[in-house]
Amino acid sequence: MSKIEDRVDQAASNYRAGKPIKDPDLQSLLATMDVLKPLEDVPAPDLVRSQQLRKAFLTRAKETLPVSLPEPNRHIGWKNTFKKERSPMFTFARILILLAVAFGGTTATAFAAQDSLPSEALYPIKTFVEDVRLALTSDPEAEANLLLRLSDERMEEIAALSGQGLPVPNEVATRLREHIDQALQEAAKLDDAALLQLMEQIQVRSQEQIKLLEKLRENAPDKPEEALELATQAMNNLRVAAEGALEDPITFRLHQGANRPADAPDQSGMDPSYENEGVLEGPGGKGTGRKGSGNQDSTP
């Protein structure tokens, strides 16, 4: 620590104690605190309400029973659900990626980076490799699947960091949201059959991820929640978009800025039988989450 920080600390102590600060620079710096002086006085809380809140706390305390902490789940769902076929292009891409990362290190480094967390030094390599893989994927279905696997990867990172009591950087949630936004845009380019199949899987998976995020927030109430909140928002958007797409693929495509594929079948008499599938039930019961395409308003 530099000397100036000790001097500022000493000056701050003097300021708090009402003692004079001799150094004019420090005096000027501490004078900025005068702007916050209006916050010194705090009005007393409502006594009746305070008593009610105290009583509510103690009542809840009596009702709270210690329970054993559940084992954290490792979320690998999308890794299997969205497993894509290994095309020759994919193999080619892998070779290119390995060559690309070789500029900055060894092949082993690139592989080691794949399990790294945002708090670790190898993490930028991991995201770089992901970006290269995305750049080399041109088929919309493959790209949507890859983006959803990457969003699953972000969720794993969030769960791992939270589990270790480490702060989750907002960048992870931002990247998650980007993956989701791009995945939806790519999904909008698919034909109806592929789109509906993908959206059914997304709907179920996004609900699981939202529950996981809720659990993480409950287990670590003392950690800043912005990243978890952003991630929850992104997952909610994904769920709502999937529900919207299942209800009305055309509007979904318009919303995502994609035109309906020319070879897509006529939907005017489309049988909405998918509504009867159990996987589509939302937390509020069958079909509740899908009522109204107004949901589209919150789609990114």
Add this chain to the structure above:
Amino acid sequence: MAFKEDQWLEGARRLDESALAAIYDSLRPELYSYACRLVGDTTTAEDIVSDTFFRFLRALGAGGGPKDHLRAYLYRITHNLAADHHRRRDEPLENPDLDVQRSPSAENPDEAVERSLAQAQAREVLWRLTHEQRQVIMLKFFQGLSNEEIAAVLEKPVGAVKSLQHRGLKSMRRILENDFAFTEGSL
């Protein structure tokens, strides 16, 4: 307070009612003043503190909660909840909440408005600092915590607290000079 905190925490982990009541009664007032200074509204501040204690309970019930530094842990939750509230609030900051300005003494209405505006401005400056700078400034200058106690809240070394204090003060000065047209003499 550390020894007492350890005892409280031991009781809290067993969900012992008297320990939880002692924690609530001892720490609620300072958490309330902290929340109130951050959000500028007594009802919201009370809600935040109440939520802080409920979350603490939930964490205990789930086998979690703090291993030590109970007070620091509760300060962290309170600050995070206040930050959440601040992020979500729709009202512009220029619209000061008159609740805080209510004074027990019959204050002149003009003075009350002036004080209210000064408080709103102070909070605006405060919320322009980073999450950690704001915590250090508030905990040090208003809540009276020592550097060691603040270090426990931030889960950082004391040296980092001093750095944050220095940077926080410099940021405040820069904000005041650039955006509030404060000059050297007026500070």
